[in-house]
Amino acid sequence: MEIRELSPSFKMSITISNQQSSMTLNSDIAFVNGDKLYVTPFEHNGVILNFNSNAVVISMIAYQEEKTPFLWKVVHITRENIDGVNYHVITSDVAGVKINRRENFRVFIGIDGKATILGKEVPFDVMVKDVSESGFAILVDVTSPVKINKNEAVMIDFYDSVVDERFTLSGRVVRAEVAERYVLYGCRLLKDNDLMRRYIANKQLANRVNSNKKKI
Secondary structure: HHHHHHHOOOOOEEEEEOOEEEEEEEEEEEEEOOOOOEEEEEOOOOOEOOOOOOEEEEEEEEEEEOOEEEOOOOOOEEEEEEOOOOEEEEEEEOOOOOOOHOOOOOOOEEEEEEHHHOOOOOOOEEEEEEEOOOEEEEEEEEOOOOOOOOOOOEEEEEEOOOOEEEEEEEEEEEEEOOOOEEEEEEEEEEEOOOOHHHHHHHHHHHHHHHHHHHHH
């Protein structure tokens, strides 16, 4: 996909990476002019960010609800003021490519969270092991009195400090596996979650960036 094919109906985010870390930022598409994508400026503490540094690599993901995201592995961002309105302008020397759904393997999370069995409404501690576009897996301490039956619906809540976002997901238990210290419950999402789709895509991209760094 070319940038000129995007429209304000798409949602988008960028991931900024250097040798030490990466950060994901979201924005809204204002309009497209030729091969330039104009978006609401990315800000931090009320200050519009500057992307002139050559020490970072910037990638972009754009998607529409319930559709496969497109990834631009490298984009360039400048600033422009039109009629007194500030924009960040995104361009790229390469076309965006689909992130194949079959590549959307489960992304490891490893974050503590809370869960409730729907209809019982008593929260208990879990670790969110991994997530995918179709489901998630949670770990419950084997000593916990909580036992979840197959086909029961579970709601989980967790916060990822890296992206500064909180997630609430609901799923139905499709499998349970007992390990030495934990019981693993695999759950299928009760409904599509657009925020989770973007989150997974960004996690995948960050994993790829980190993997490429290790090869250098």
